Amino acid sequence: MTNTIITIGREFGSGGCEIGHKLAEKLGIKCYDKDMLDLAAKESGICQEIFESHDEKPTNSFLYSLVMDTYSFGYSSGSYTDMPLNHKVFLAQFDAIKKIAKDGPCVLVGRCADYALEDNPELLSVFIHANMDARIRRIARDFDLTDAKAKDMIRKTDKQRSSYYNYYTNKRWGDANSYQFCLDSSKLGIEGTVDAILKLIEIKDDQKINKKIY
Structure with missing residues (x-):
């Protein structure tokens, strides 16, 4: 049983969510995807619908936050009270992620x-990426779309995820320097990518054991 907490960033259509769930199943640990929103909503008192509407989408409009704030239940904890709604939502999610990690090894997607x-x-x-052709095939199949519509959906979703990540962190979404490892699922396949991550976990655990010995 590993103590490792695995986070998975992913391009839309790269199979990152499927990889996360298969990885967690093989390790016998939980995978959190949209579940993170459920916990954040429960802990913060902000209604679930607001988390879903903000999910990996940057909402920088002050007017939007002002209007939507009337529908939240406050998140009255400390200094959060006077923040715009989008910041409250991010910080509630941030806290939820930290709480999940305290409970032990898990896989966290996005x-x-x-x-x-x-x-x-x-x-x-x-970070899981894949070539555009492979991503188009997956999204066209999963959402029953034409290739052109699948490509448009991929570009829009990637742009939202990138903007969200870049806005709230000090890193760049998809940049190799922002992650410990980047893997191409269109080269490795879904199962191959899972196996590659399992190998990385094994190496990490071995290094930790060796450090304790020496």
């Missing part, structure tokens, strides 16, 4: 989890 846990010694952060 939502800037690598940034929230960057000081955690058990962290292994991975």
